[in-house]
Amino acid sequence: MSSASNLSLRRTPSRRPRRPPAVPSASATPTTARRTPRPADLGSPRRRWSSILKVTQKQLILGAFEELTPSFISNGWPHQRSDPAGFATLGYWQALARQLDAAGFDFLFFADALGYPMHEETAPDGSSHFTIPEVVVREAVQFPVHDPLTIVSGLAATVDRLGFVVTASTTAEHPFLLARRFASLDHLTGGRIGWNVVTSDMQTALVRLLGHPDVTPHDQRYARADEFVDLTLKLWEGGWSDDPLVVDKSSRVFTDPAKVHRVTHEGRYFSLDGLFPVSPSVQRTPTLFQAGSSPSGREFASRIAECVFIQERDPVKAAATVRDIRDRVERRGRGRDSVKIINSISVIVGATDAEAADARRALTAAPSREAMAALFLGWSGVNLLGLDPDAPVDSLTTEVGQTTLAMYQGQGLTVGDVLDALAETLGGTKITGTADHVAEAIGKLAADTDVDGFLIEHSYGGLASYAEFIDEVMPRLRERGLLPAEPRGGSLRERLTGSPTPRLGPEHPGAAFRPAY
Ligand SMILES: Cc1cc2nc3c(=O)[nH]c(=O)nc-3n(C[C@H](O)[C@H](O)[C@H](O)COP(=O)(O)O)c2cc1C
Numbered sequence: 001m002s003s004a005s006n007l008s009l010r011r012t013p014s015r016r017p018r019r020p021p022a023v024p025s026a027s028a029t030p031t032t033a034r035r036t037p038r039p040a041d042l043g044s045p046r047r048r049w050s051s052i053l054k055v056t057q058k059q060l061i062l063g064a065f066e067e068l069t070p071s072f073i074s075n076g077w078p079h080q081r082s083d084p085a086g087f088a089t090l091g092y093w094q095a096l097a098r099q100l101d102a103a104g105f106d107f108l109f110f111a112d113a114l115g116y117p118m119h120e121e122t123a124p125d126g127s128s129h130f131t132i133p134e135v136v137v138r139e140a141v142q143f144p145v146h147d148p149l150t151i152v153s154g155l156a157a158t159v160d161r162l163g164f165v166v167t168a169s170t171t172a173e174h175p176f177l178l179a180r181r182f183a184s185l186d187h188l189t190g191g192r193i194g195w196n197v198v199t200s201d202m203q204t205a206l207v208r209l210l211g212h213p214d215v216t217p218h219d220q221r222y223a224r225a226d227e228f229v230d231l232t233l234k235l236w237e238g239g240w241s242d243d244p245l246v247v248d249k250s251s252r253v254f255t256d257p258a259k260v261h262r263v264t265h266e267g268r269y270f271s272l273d274g275l276f277p278v279s280p281s282v283q284r285t286p287t288l289f290q291a292g293s294s295p296s297g298r299e300f301a302s303r304i305a306e307c308v309f310i311q312e313r314d315p316v317k318a319a320a321t322v323r324d325i326r327d328r329v330e331r332r333g334r335g336r337d338s339v340k341i342i343n344s345i346s347v348i349v350g351a352t353d354a355e356a357a358d359a360r361r362a363l364t365a366a367p368s369r370e371a372m373a374a375l376f377l378g379w380s381g382v383n384l385l386g387l388d389p390d391a392p393v394d395s396l397t398t399e400v401g402q403t404t405l406a407m408y409q410g411q412g413l414t415v416g417d418v419l420d421a422l423a424e425t426l427g428g429t430k431i432t433g434t435a436d437h438v439a440e441a442i443g444k445l446a447a448d449t450d451v452d453g454f455l456i457e458h459s460y461g462g463l464a465s466y467a468e469f470i471d472e473v474m475p476r477l478r479e480r481g482l483l484p485a486e487p488r489g490g491s492l493r494e495r496l497t498g499s500p501t502p503r504l505g506p507e508h509p510g511a512a513f514r515p516a517y
Pocket of ligand 1: 110111112113167197198199200201202218291292293294295296297298309310311344400401402403404455
């Protein structure tokens with residue numbers, strides 16, 4: 001690694017990971033990943049029992065799963081309680097951020113769709129072309145959808161604890177530009193930003209919108225993702241030494257040139273040669289999330305992810321996925337539990353189980369069959385409406401979202417069966433019932449699957465859709481020791497991974513790119 005003063009080439013990354021000095025965290029709230037019970041907690045027998053549990057079981061990570069679109073996952077905006085109007089306004093998201101922050105959520109996650117569902121149609125003359133199903137525009141199937149990164153600093157200014165995780169695609173973006181934006185946001189959020197690394201669904205639209213010659217094959221997208229993330233890590237971790245800013249007016253030295261290092265990269269997909277222009281931020285590398293559970297996706301995650309999102313509605317399959325990801329992480333020489341796995345769940349709470357079941361039925365009835373088919377098309381690349389309803393789903397393959405398709409395979413289902421079930425099944429585990437039932441089910445799911453936390457899926461949308469979970473379920477989770485008594489603070493990395501500093505741990509491949517001096 002060379003400094004900006006001589007700009008000579010850096011040949012090999014340093015293999016000497018160094019522990020960085022602790023950087024003051026953005027929030028005044030100390031990290032409370034594992035709290036010791038206070039004497040005042042040990043009052044009633046119920047309290048005492050939950051205090052004992054606190055010591056022995058995981059305290060769950062909690063995120064909210066949203067997108068800058070009127071309706072998402074459930075396509076439930078026609079639901080009578082939904083509030084889809086505010087999605088384009090800063091005020092709506094600020095109110096949601098305040099609600100989640102006060103409730104003790106760890107982060108607000110914004111998914112992103114760069115494209116939209118498209119399918120191939122054959123014209124009478126035999127030629128084929130790609131079409132956007134009209135229902136996508138008419139019924140708001142992740143359309144309109146706005147850029148999530150634009151909103152983060154506006155939210156960070158509203159709440160000083162909540163973290164923000166944003167999806168960005170390694171298939172569509174460029175590493176240098178992405179690294180610059182996330183590093184800038186790490187500054188503006190005081191170390192509360194995370195990047196959900198995806199290779200993206202909706203691949204056909206990406207081709208149309210970005211001028212790619214063709215859909216990049218699935219596994220090649222992950223090869224590009226590997227190189228993409230390595231290059232961003234070089235920039236974040238290797239671009240600057242610690243304490244580079246001098247800011248001395250009398251000597252006119254703002255930055256010590258010896259502490260800014262030229263980064264070079266010559267790879268299969270990207271080349272780069274120059275300085276990284278963003279000064280070191282609290283975390284440097286944003287907390288790295290990954291989503292996409294195909295075999296290549298898991299292999300990719302095992303190398304670079306600190307947190308992994310899964311979306312599995314069957315607890316047995318979820319447990320197998322978690323085990324498999326941890327096995328892969330261990331084979332990489334990383335701690336088996338060092339990667340935090342977060343499952344996506346859809347929660348409906350009612351005063352009685354029957355009331356909750358009615359609410360679930362209303363949510364399932366909200367979208368049209370056509371809209372759900374379009375949502376599935378976007379996520380998986382498979383146009384179910386264009387197939388024989390009696391065709392077996394097991395015979396289908398896709399170059400787009402393999403995880404979504406695989407959720408319906410191996411069960412002897414036909415295309416028609418899947419279409420009938422989409423509104424009820426698309427997304428993660430469904431939990432429906434009274435607050436007691438939901439809290440118990442969440443605890444059992446965590447124990448049975450060994451996940452580290454949950455993403456609460458967007459349901460019908462609007463602030464009211466989180467109210468029962470926050471008011472009724474979260475206190476019960478706290479009583480059971482499943483949530484910390486006080487919300488976690490500190491940088492996003494410290495609070496989610498238990499890291500002693502906001503910086504990447506020495507066992508992460510990114511640490512190898514740090515300057516040797
Ligand atoms: C919780 C969760 C969130 C996701 N968010 C996004 C997203 O915002 N944008 C996107 O294109 N794909 C998203 N995905 C989908 C995967 O990243 C997608 O399946 C992947 O890009 C294709 O890889 P796969 O074949 O390994 O599944 C998400 C998946 C999960 C489980």
